[in-house]
Amino acid sequence: MLMWVFLGSDCLFFGALIATYMVYRGQSLVGPYPIDIISVPVTTISTFVLLMSSFAMVQALAATNADNKRGIVGWLLATAFLGAIFIGFQVFEFNSFKNEGLTLGGNLFGASFFTLTGFHGAHVTLGIIWLLAMAIMAAKGRVGPKTALDVELLGLYWHFVDIVWIVIFTLLYLIGGFDAGPLVPPGG
């Protein structure tokens, strides 16, 4: 219950960040513009990895209900590992974007892009820490059918972060990734 309401709250948080991005889409006065730097294929791979982590999370919950200790630890670690790969991709992406001249202070695209994806990355990182903590507890034998709710809540959070990424990926990469230059002249 708490988690559901919290995620409702988080929806508005990302909603406002995404709205900022959409308002400023095509409003940057100077480059680099999305088409110069966004690489859809690379991010498609990391998106796929993140989606697979959701699958691992589902397996972890199933293992919890089946009271399969090795399964719980294994799938939780797998989820965390896939999440970490996603973060690795993001670090790589941020780095290469920076090298190509996209910075927070450079233009509005940079500011809204880094803020939105950065906060998403922070959510994923938090999720990984939570997954690892849960895996340690599972290794000590403290996670089982009786505490399945804890794993379920973690799963809810993880899937939510995943879904947000789907929205971000669609808007920023698939739709906005090919924008080149200002869509409307400044002031108009």
Next chain:
Amino acid sequence: MAAITGVLARPTSYAGIWGWMTTVDHKRIAVLYGVTAVIFLLIGGVEAGFLRMQLASADNDFMGPARFNQLFTMHATTMIFMVIMPLSVSFFNFVVPLAIGARDVAFPRLNALSYWIFLFGALIMHMSFLVGQVPDAGWFSYANLTEKPFSIDRGLDYWAIGLLVMGAASVAGALNFVVTIINMRAPGMSMMRMPVFVWMTLITSILLVLAFPVITVGLIELTMDRNFGTHFFIPAEGGDPILWQHLFWVFGHPEVYILILPAMGIVSEIFPVFSGKPLFGYPFIVFSGIVIGIMGWAVWSHHMFTVGLGPVANSVFTITTMLIAVPTGVKIFNWIGTLWRGAIEFTTAMMFALGFIALFIIGGLSGISHAISPSDFQQQDTYYIVAHIHYVLFGGSIFGAFAGLYYWYPKLTGKMLDETLGKLNFWLMFIGMNLTFFPMHFLGLNGMPRRIYTYTAEFGWENLNRLASLGYIVLFFAFLVFIYNLWQTRNSRRVSHDPWDALGLEWSIASPPPAYNFAEIPQVEGLDQYWIMKERARAAGTPLTEPEALVDPSSIHMPSPSYWPIFTAVGVALIGGGLLSHYAISFLGGAIAMIGVIGWGNEPAAAPSEHH
């Protein structure tokens, strides 16, 4: 991890300052919120006093424009975020578990965490006075006035970080109340048997949960603009200051309902008790509350009529704003219907509640006059707006809170606030309030802009301003009477558990309530459960005169006090503090918060019973 848990052994004492710092009891947390809010009421009130002193005469040089800007910014921010909101949360904490027949809130330690984060956030913002760099851009801090070129010192960073930290506290607190109300009601208490105050708490909490993330994003973007070189709100770089206004008011308009709905809930509890009649039209009051909660999201641009959004947007928001007056009017008619032909008892609580209706109607009517976008063009940024906001927030929220204080004080302490002093308190406040704020309507219509630090005598504003400043003095005496009234109850005798012959479950138990609230969780048969119980006993010829008997507390398993909430809150506060000083402190804060969460997770909610 067991080692971490071991470092801070579970507190076992309920006494002394440590008892207060580690408490998870919703009643004690309510007291913490309440006392904090009254202290900030004094601070915000003194700030207002300086403002009124400056404006009392034309061409005054008591203070300069810079100081004036700081004081009105901090006055408004303090009153809204550090007085009215914590006062409401104090009532949520004290009343809700008692009114729904629960032993505590759903997450007692999270509740304590909310309080401590709130307190630290408020302190962060007030530290700006110590470093002499005070926020000075008004309580809605419009961009791009808030950007570095126009506001060079760090005052606005204190403002933004303080609000971010307090926002986290509000969301955590509100989540807790949503879950408490949905999941913790006593058996038989269906949604439509909940007291109106509990309903309003639920709606307010949902609004808080949904509105605060939006301002959080706005504040983050502002902080990044000021510290990390982004240009979200700087037009020269393509940014759009209007975006700040949208983000602020999408939060800001639900926020005004967050401020007023709890007061509406409080008076809805008080009117039936002192009219000797059940509440008139309970479902209408509940559903108009829900409608206000939904429609509150569709009116934010009425704060922005003069921005130039175009005639279509202005018309739409004029219409939605006029419409939202309807559910509010429905409530007022229901309250009047409750009073109609009732056996009205003029207790202090009742007088404050009646004052609430009178003043809120005035504030509501002036609100309608600037809901109409053409007439708002005349009133925008004048003292007319200042008059309006004070009639709804002071005449509405604060009068409602005082009504609640006088009403529930005997339940909280077992002692009654003095009624004679209370009536003196009411009349001073009522007269002072009208003397201060009614002239502002005329000042505004005569063209006096808000937020000017002085004016010349030729404008002819001096007499009305002097009257307003005089009213402030009356208000200040009202506050002193109130404080004295609280103070003198230390000697007064105990009263019965049900001094008002009231309706709700909270009056069926002893005053002050035992730590476990209800020895036996009540079975609820209808709205106004305690009244049902009393009527049944009366019919059987054995009137209920005693509260529920006390039992041995060790037989009831209650959540135990914990160090982790305050420990984690220190971490969260340091994250914010680090952004203002040195980033290393942020990392330290993050580490502390992390340790706090781990320790928290490893600590069972209640200690094994041998520790009791």
